[in-house]
Amino acid sequence: MNILNLIPAIGTLILASILGLLLTWLARTQPTEPMTTAQSLPDPELTEREERLASPVLPAPRPDIFYAAILDRPLFAPKRRPVTSAPEIEPEPDIIEVVTETTTILSAPDDVTLSGILGGSDNLSALLGHGDTAAEWVREEDEIAGWIVSEIGVSWVVLSSGDQTYRLELFE
Numbered sequence: 001m002n003i004l005n006l007i008p009a010i011g012t013l014i015l016a017s018i019l020g021l022l023l024t025w026l027a028r029t030q031p032t033e034p035m036t037t038a039q040s041l042p043d044p045e046l047t048e049r050e051e052r053l054a055s056p057v058l059p060a061p062r063p064d065i066f067y068a069a070i071l072d073r074p075l076f077a078p079k080r081r082p083v084t085s086a087p088e089i090e091p092e093p094d095i096i097e098v099v100t101e102t103t104t105i106l107s108a109p110d111d112v113t114l115s116g117i118l119g120g121s122d123n124l125s126a127l128l129g130h131g132d133t134a135a136e137w138v139r140e141e142d143e144i145a146g147w148i149v150s151e152i153g154v155s156w157v158v159l160s161s162g163d164q165t166y167r168l169e170l171f172e
Contacts (some may be wrong), residue, residue, distance in 0.1 A: 111145050114157050114168040124152040128168075 115135050116127040130136035132147045144150045147159035147166070155170040 048056065077143045105119060109145050109161075109166060112145050112147065112159070114170055117152065117154060117157075117170060121154075124154070126152050128157065 014171060056079075066138050071104070072087045088147055111129075111131040115129055118127070118137070119125050125137045125139050126149065127135045128138050128144050128149075136144075138144060140149050140152055147161050149157060149160040150160040150165070157168045159166045159168065
């Protein structure tokens with residue numbers, strides 16, 4: 001056997017021996033008694049910021065009524081609305097306005113459903129389904145079930161057919 005093959009093995013054994021001796025020495029020199037009161041006193045040289053970081057103060061828990069209010073109004077529920085106080089009653093005006101322009105609002109077009117809206121504010125597309133057919137993405141001026149998509153908003157679509165209009169809401 002060649003001596004050059006034994007040099008790495010001898011070096012590894014020497015390093016392992018040194019490490020073992022070092023760990024043994026550290027284990028014997030460490031104090032084994034519990035910490036005394038004098039050792040637990042804060043360092044007078046610590047700044048106020050370092051003291052705050054060393055012992056963080058946790059906020060007090062909130063009352064159960066706080067969490068009950070959150071659970072009563074789920075975040076992603078379609079019918080979620082802001083909490084409002086009692087509605088203000090406005091006095092009725094003495095003058096009654098007469099509306100001369102009327103728009104006929106029909107019942108919903110048969111089996112047309114709004115499933116989603118996608119795009120930027122000036123380039124919106126709506127996912128509309130009709131009956132049993134798969135939903136398809138449409139834009140303004142497209143036709144579905146005999147109705148023309150006349151306007152697309154962030155959560156609604158207006159369908160029109162002649163002088164008749166119908167508004168589909170995303171969360172109905």
